[in-house]
Amino acid sequence: MIIGNKTFDTKHHGYIMGILNVTPDSFSDGGKYDHLDAALKHAEEMIKDGAAIIDVGGESTRPGYTLISDEEEIGRVTPVIEALKKEFDVPVSLDTYKSGVARAGIEAGADLINDIWGLKADKKMAEVIAKAKLPSCLMHNRETMDYNNFLEDVVSDLQETLNIAKKAEKAGIKKDTIMLDPGIGFAKDLDQNLELMNHLELLNQWDVPVLLGTSRKSMIGLILDLPSDQRVEGTVATTVSGYMKGCRFFRVHDVKENMRAMKMIEAICAK
Secondary structure, eight states: OOETTTEEEEEOOEEEEEEEEEESSTTTTTTTSSSSHHHHHHHHHHTTTTEEEEESSSSSSSTTTOOOOOOHHHHHHHHHHHHHHHHOOOOEEEEEOOOOHHHHHHHHHHOOEEEETTOOOOHHHHHHHHHHHHOEEEEOOOOOOOOSSHHHHHHHHHHHHHHHHSSTTOOOOGGGGGGEEOOTTTOOHHHHHHHTTTTTTGEEEOOSBBBEOTTTOHHHHHHHOOOGOOHHHHHHHHHHHHHTTTOEEEEESSSHHHHHHHHHHHHHTTO
C-alpha cells in the first residue's frame, strides 16, 4: 500500500500511526497539542519513537463531543498538516468525516483520509477521496447499536462502505488504496468490543489492510478499572492481539511502547 511517498509492506510488517489531536476536548489528550509548536514537537517525538504515519484530528469524537463547523475544523488542522509536511518526511493522515474538511486537508498536503463514518456521514466524501486519488481508512460505525447478529452486521456494514467506495466517481476508489477499521469503541458496548477484538480475522476476508484503533479507550478502562492516562499496558495487549489476528496498522497515543510490542510479535509470527 502506498501512502504519500512511502510504501507499506503490510504482508510482512506492521506500522504505527501516531495520534496528534489538535483539539481542546479529546478524551485523553485534549488541549495538549492544540498549539502549533506543541503539535510539531509531539509529532517529532512520535516519529522518533517509530510512528510511520501521523494522524491529525481537529474534532473530538469522544462520547458527548461538541460538533464544530467545517471552518473551525479546517482552521485547526490545515496549519498543522502544512507544517508537518514541511518539517518531516512522514505521511500525514487527516481524521475527518466531512468532505469540506477533507478537501481543505488534501490541499494542505494530507496523504490519507481517515473517515470514522466509512463514507456514510457525508455523501460527498467518497467523491473527494476518489478525485484526489488518495488512500483512505474507512471505519465501521453506525448511529444505533441495534444489531440483529453483531458480527454478521459489522461485516455487512463494512461491505456497504466498500460498495460506496467502489461506486465513487467513474473510476471508483481503488481497492489497493483502502484500509478498514473495525471501529472499536464506536456504536458498541463492552461485550461487543471484546467479541469483535476476538474475531478481528473476519476483516481479512476483503484482502485489504486493517487498522486497529484501541488506544486508551473505555474498553480498556472498564476491564482494568483505570483512567485514560494509565491504559498503556492494556493498549499494548490489544496491539499484540490485533497483530496476531491480521491487523497491520495501529493508531495509538503511546508510540514507543506499542512499537516495541508490535516488533516483538512481528518477529515471533514471522517464524
